Amino acid sequence: MLWNGIQPNSYTFPFVFKCCGKIGGGGIGRQVHGHVMKFGLQDDVFVHTSIIHMYAKKGDLDSARLAFDKRGSRDAVSFTALINGYVSGGRFDDARKLFDEIPDKDVVSWNAIISGFSQMGRFDEALGLFEEMREEGVSPDVSTLLSVLSACAHVGALDVGNWARSWIEECGLGSNLRLTNALIDMYAKCGDLITARMLFDGIDEKDLISWNVMIGGYTHTSKFKEALDVFRLMQMENVKPNDVTFLSVLPACAHLGALALGKWIHVYIDKHRDSFTNPALWTSLISLYAKCGNIAAAKQVFNEIDSVTLGSWNVMISGLAMHGDAKEALALFSEMIDKGFTPDGITFISILSACSHAGLVDLGRQWFNSMVQEYNIAPKLQHYGCMIDLLGRAGLFDEAMALIESMDMEPDGAIWGSLLGACRIHGNLELGKSVADKLFKLEPNNPGGYVLLSNMYAQDGQWDEVARIRTMLNDMGMKKLPGCTSIEVDSVVHEFLVSDKTHPQSEDIYKMLDEMSRLLEKAGHVPDTSEVFYDIEEKWKEGVVSQHSEMLAISYGLISTKPGTTLRIVKNLRVCNNCHTATRLISSIFKREIIARDRNRFHHFKDGSCSCMDYW
């Protein structure tokens, strides 16, 4: 155009500047700015605003400011262009100051500042600005609500979120997909999965984001089964998943032990390698295999990663620790350091828990000190928890108490709980009583501690104390968190509770359970009912333990898989003594390997023995 001698006018330049922003190359914007001066168009408001915007977008805030200052009449539009530059440059105080100077703030300027704060994680300030906006009588629009809902989702501001929902309905925007997706995410993150699901089911044409927020909502509230159910629906509707989808589905598979589905995802990612480049996917896959008990597959994925991240080292090391393979966990840890990676707090949780599972007291102490002194990592509650657990299990109660007293934070229930567990193992009733008091003050409604203390009184023969605690528990209406075990058969996850009769094949499951009991008795198994906490007759207690959720899951596994197939079960609590002994025997009676994951770690049952060596 210039070579042909055709004069550009004030309409030309805004288009040209828009392109400058897109190609972003070096001094092109400045050159075009020169042409503007040459043609004397610098006073046109449209041209001038696009100059400010161009510099702001390039991150050249000084030039943007200079252009802005030259302006005769400043309107909301020019302010907003500059504010945007300050926001993306992280200069919030300057942005906020400029914003307050705008004489005639309109929706777009409010949106710029609100979304700026929201995107930078300053959600409370974003919501505060939204409040101000409403007070000043400026009507929000779709963009405002998208930013506001995102902020509500992050800080759990359900009240503002509810307001947003009624606003959306009043404006007749109920069918706006972006707004509905943002609402679903907000309700899910605020914990109201019912409303989130209702909105989700109401969408006719769901897009990928609708599916992702719904699945992610379930995963992040630990509703893993629901997450997988929605993923299945998504597949039935032929919606192509992306990395975000898998980053929500894989943890659900890992938690439920849904290994087959996880493997399917692994194959899918391999097949579409070009579109799945997010390194977090590999970390999730390692974690999946480790948590499903297939440590060999976890290692294989780990060894095939092109660029290893700290996260993948961490999950691999914690996987080995969970399996009780302290030696290999520590070896991998050395390798990681040799390769120049710096361990973080998460790495040390794995290292310390590996030492604790294996009873490596000296090494645990050593790494704890090295973490603090060499790596300058301030220990958190979880690190102290591992150390207390390690020292307590070894019976080193004085040292454990000294460590607790040295902490510069208040010990939590987990710490007192693991110390109480150690007291029970070593029959230290005296310390146990005072530890239990501390625990009850912190977590008066958690029945676990009461059960432990009552068990200790029972071991000591103090039956009146046992009765007193039981009555107290009953009076307080406390119930143990129900034990729940899941098993995956043919890619479907089946969940069982104690004495569960809801499974469609319930009749066959209980037939097999009778058979199991008969063979166990024949093998000399005497039911251990010491952990049953109801005041009922011994015979009934035996009935209860034989119908524990893990026994039902194993029974279902035995009748629904081919002989010799390894059974993988996942329990939400710690395995009880009776089930542990029974499972050991079942592995030899039925010639099945059984890999059980409990709350803390793995048990590999094979030929009548368990990898934890009955120490867990």
Added chain:
DNA sequence: ATAGGGTTAG
């Protein structure tokens, strides 16, 4: 005819 603002995971 031309200028300023936008959702999902980690």
